[in-house]
Amino acid sequence: MTALAMSEKSQADLEEGTTCAPRFDANGLITAVVTDAKSGELLMVAHMNREALDKTIASGEAWYYSRSRKALWKKGETSGHVQRVVEMRVDCDQDAIWLKVEQQGAGACHTGRRSCFYRAVPLGKSGAVTLEFCGEKIFNPAKVYK
Amino acid sequence: MTALAMSEKSQADLEEGTTCAPRFDANGLITAVVTDAKSGELLMVAHMNREALDKTIASGEAWYYSRSRKALWKKGETSGHVQRVVEMRVDCDQDAIWLKVEQQGAGACHTGRRSCFYRAVPLGKSGAVTLEFCGEKIFNPAKVYK
Numbered sequence: 001m002t003a004l005a006m007s008e009k010s011q012a013d014l015e016e017g018t019t020c021a022p023r024f025d026a027n028g029l030i031t032a033v034v035t036d037a038k039s040g041e042l043l044m045v046a047h048m049n050r051e052a053l054d055k056t057i058a059s060g061e062a063w064y065y066s067r068s069r070k071a072l073w074k075k076g077e078t079s080g081h082v083q084r085v086v087e088m089r090v091d092c093d094q095d096a097i098w099l100k101v102e103q104q105g106a107g108a109c110h111t112g113r114r115s116c117f118y119r120a121v122p123l124g125k126s127g128a129v130t131l132e133f134c135g136e137k138i139f140n141p142a143k144v145y146k
Numbered sequence: 147m148t149a150l151a152m153s154e155k156s157q158a159d160l161e162e163g164t165t166c167a168p169r170f171d172a173n174g175l176i177t178a179v180v181t182d183a184k185s186g187e188l189l190m191v192a193h194m195n196r197e198a199l200d201k202t203i204a205s206g207e208a209w210y211y212s213r214s215r216k217a218l219w220k221k222g223e224t225s226g227h228v229q230r231v232v233e234m235r236v237d238c239d240q241d242a243i244w245l246k247v248e249q250q251g252a253g254a255c256h257t258g259r260r261s262c263f264y265r266a267v268p269l270g271k272s273g274a275v276t277l278e279f280c281g282e283k284i285f286n287p288a289k290v291y292k
Contacts, residue, residue: 015257016257017277018265018276018277018278018279019274019276019277020267020274020275020276020277031177031191033179033188033191035181035186035188039186040181040185040186040187041186042179042181042235042244044237045177045179045237045242054272057267057268057269057270057271057272057275058270058271058272060269060270085269087266088266088267088269089188089263089264089265089266089267089280090263090265090267090277091190091191091262091263092255092256092257092259092262092264093262096191096262096263097267098188098263109238110238111161111162111238113238116237116238116239116242117235117236117237117242117244118235118238119164119235119236120233120234120235121166121203121234121235121236121243122203123203123206123231123234124203124204124206125203125204126200126203126204128165128166129166129203130164130165130166131163131164131165131166131236132164133164134235
């Protein structure tokens with residue numbers, strides 16, 4: 001089998017196969033997109049290493065890897081804002097994971113909001129862009145993250 | 147101002163400010179999460195460089211950067227499956243972008259499906275995991291990508 005044929009076979013397996021073969025990046029991480037299972041709202045984008053992915057699959061609760069703290073991290077371990085995973089999907093080339101979750105507690109964002117995506121970027125402009133707030137604070141992070 | 151105070155100020159600006167200051171990674175890229183503006187379905191995850199982001203903001207149509215082809219890329223330039231951006235948001239630490247789009251044409255995925263996330267990862271298991279298909283092919287990619 002030529003290298004090209006091998007490569008094409010691998011791509012077909014990756015995209016049309018049933019083997020879960022997540023492609024972690026050079027830092028051993030994969031992107032996780034987290035939406036609210038009921039409303040569909042995008043709550044956050046985070047990263048998982050192999051261990052975080054395995055723990056999430058096994059437990060049905062979301063685990064991530066914090067790039068800033070360089071540590072495995074269970075969502076809600078400090079705040080109590082645990083995410084119960086209702087459904088997990090993988091994308092075509094298996095370098096991204098989609099979690100549909102039931103968000104326990106007030107919200108997913110450490111700033112005190114339901115979603116991390118609380119600012120809109122106006123469209124149709126060039127040059128400097130001013131963000132527009134569209135998500136309210138619903139809890140006090142100083143009280144939740146001690 | 148100490149380094150710590152500066153760092154805290156920067157984080158506050160990043161998270162609570164109105165200045166759009168996207169944080170591109172070491173490769174000059176930022177993650178873009180793309181959902182269907184009507185159904186809320188997660189369509190795809192892609193990457194943008196500075197130019198793709200600027201073109202998307204200015205034109206209201208989605209541009210990305212292909213890591214495999216190492217090239218700027220307008221979604222739909224080959225397939226006709228253009229994405230009209232209805233709303234754009236940025237997350238708390240400004241390293242991810244959320245696009246709510248009207249997907250023109252049949253679908254967003256190059257495999258011929260509406261969404262790239264057409265396989266589910268079963269939960270509650272440990273060890274090898276078998277993916278379950280949950281998204282149908284709705285167009286023939288060989289005819290669309292010529």
